[in-house]
Amino acid sequence: MTSSSALSPVASSPFAPSPVNSHNEWDPLEEVVVGRLEGATIPSSHPVVTCNIPPWAARFQRLAAGSRYPRILVERAQDELDGFIALLESLGVTVRRPEVADHRRRFTTPAWSSRGFCNTCPRDSLLVIGDEIIETPMAWPCRSYETDSYRPLLKEYFRGGARWTAAPRPQLTDELFVPGFRPPGPGEEMRYILTEFEPVFDAADFVRAGRDLFVTRSNVTNATGIDWLRRHLGPGFRIHEIESSCRTPMHIDTTFLVLAPGKALINPEYVNPDRLPAALDSWDILIAPEPEPIDGKLLKLTSLCGKWLSLNVLMIDEKRVIADRHHTGMLRSLERWGFEPIPCDLLHYAPFGGSFHCATLDVRRRGTLESYCGA
Numbered sequence: 194m195t196s197s198s199a200l201s202p203v204a205s206s207p208f209a210p211s212p213v214n215s216h217n218e219w220d221p222l223e224e225v226v227v228g229r230l231e232g233a234t235i236p237s238s239h240p241v242v243t244c245n246i247p248p249w250a251a252r253f254q255r256l257a258a259g260s261r262y263p264r265i266l267v268e269r270a271q272d273e274l275d276g277f278i279a280l281l282e283s284l285g286v287t288v289r290r291p292e293v294a295d296h297r298r299r300f301t302t303p304a305w306s307s308r309g310f311c312n313t314c315p316r317d318s319l320l321v322i323g324d325e326i327i328e329t330p331m332a333w334p335c336r337s338y339e340t341d342s343y344r345p346l347l348k349e350y351f352r353g354g355a356r357w358t359a360a361p362r363p364q365l366t367d368e369l370f371v372p373g374f375r376p377p378g379p380g381e382e383m384r385y386i387l388t389e390f391e392p393v394f395d396a397a398d399f400v401r402a403g404r405d406l407f408v409t410r411s412n413v414t415n416a417t418g419i420d421w422l423r424r425h426l427g428p429g430f431r432i433h434e435i436e437s438s439c440r441t442p443m444h445i446d447t448t449f450l451v452l453a454p455g456k457a458l459i460n461p462e463y464v465n466p467d468r469l470p471a472a473l474d475s476w477d478i479l480i481a482p483e484p485e486p487i488d489g490k491l492l493k494l495t496s497l498c499g500k501w502l503s504l505n506v507l508m509i510d511e512k513r514v515i516a517d518r519h520h521t522g523m524l525r526s527l528e529r530w531g532f533e534p535i536p537c538d539l540l541h542y543a544p545f546g547g548s549f550h551c552a553t554l555d556v557r558r559r560g561t562l563e564s565y566c567g568a
């Protein structure tokens with residue numbers, strides 16, 4: 194082997210367009226990673242997981258943690274996921290998938306051990322900012338190795354010219370978690386289970402609008418994590434916090450989404466439109482309608498999500514948006530606001546962590562880095 198081939202792992206020219214290129218939530222979608230259900234394992238009963246669910250559900254979960262999800266849940270979700278993938282492909286979008294992984298396998302660090310969870314939601318563990326793809330420092334111990342199943346893709350993107358970064362690996366020792374944490378009750382001051390021991394964040398607590406990003410603090414994203422990303426991205430980007438009154442916040446994408454230049458969708462139960470960051474002063478704020486109730490006890494009992502998954506839509510471009518067929522109020526509102534909703538089914542993905550936005554990671558959209566929030 195010559196020294197030049199040993200030193201040339203990047204297949205493309207440094208000037209070739211990166212296979213990773215996504216600056217916002219609405220440029221025309223070219224390539225997307227869609228999560229997988231195979232190997233899905235009920236997440237651990239660590240307090241950072243169970244603090245987000247009611248105490249009765251936490252007791253049930255403690256018994257089931259580390260077992261495979263029941264087939265009855267997986268099969269229904271798989272049918273819907275297959276339909277979603279077929280829809281994306283019919284719209285000309287290239288769909289990529291993580292590898293199948295056995296998430297039941299136990300892993301051990303010097304401080305703790307856990308089984309895994311699943312790779313249904315690439316939106317949580319990977320953050321794309323332009324040509325950079327960042328592995329996020331996740332706060333759930335059972336998700337620590339989740340990006341391993343995306344490694345073949347990450348290596349391919351890197352070889353194609355993308356920048357590939359992993360945020361500092363969190364230790365996830367007891368110092369990160371408030372002992373005996375209880376979510377605040379209605380009217381109580383907001384508090385979170387996370388201390389500021391080290392930076393942690395899930396990518397799904399951020400949405401991107403070019404040079405402006407919006408974030409919610411949550412039970413998986415602390416202020417130090419937000420600071421880490423702010424410093425990492427540098428002065429060319431601004432990160433604005435969206436205040437959420439959700440008592441158990443986890444992920445911005447059922448609370449606040451940017452759909453198109455100058456158009457943001459908010460969940461009126463959690464976000465006060467009068468308390469949005471000044472960066473949004475000239476934006477149209479679209480108030481999400483009340484979601485349709487979910488039928489079916491099993492789905493309600495096993496969902497890892499709240500009722501506002503109706504907001505968890507995926508933009509194909511500035512107009513076309515994939516939204517859940519069940520949420521007819523949202524479909525009608527999207528039409529009224531000038532979008533072209535494409536109804537699809539994914540309600541049964543809720544026990545695995547989300548819907549269309551959660552289940553995807555937009556790796557490439559046709560567009561450039563712009564500023565949409567004034568000077």
Ligand code: ABU
Nearest residue numbers: 444447498499547551
């Ligand atoms: N990305 C998961 C959203 C969870 C929820 O707020 O219901």
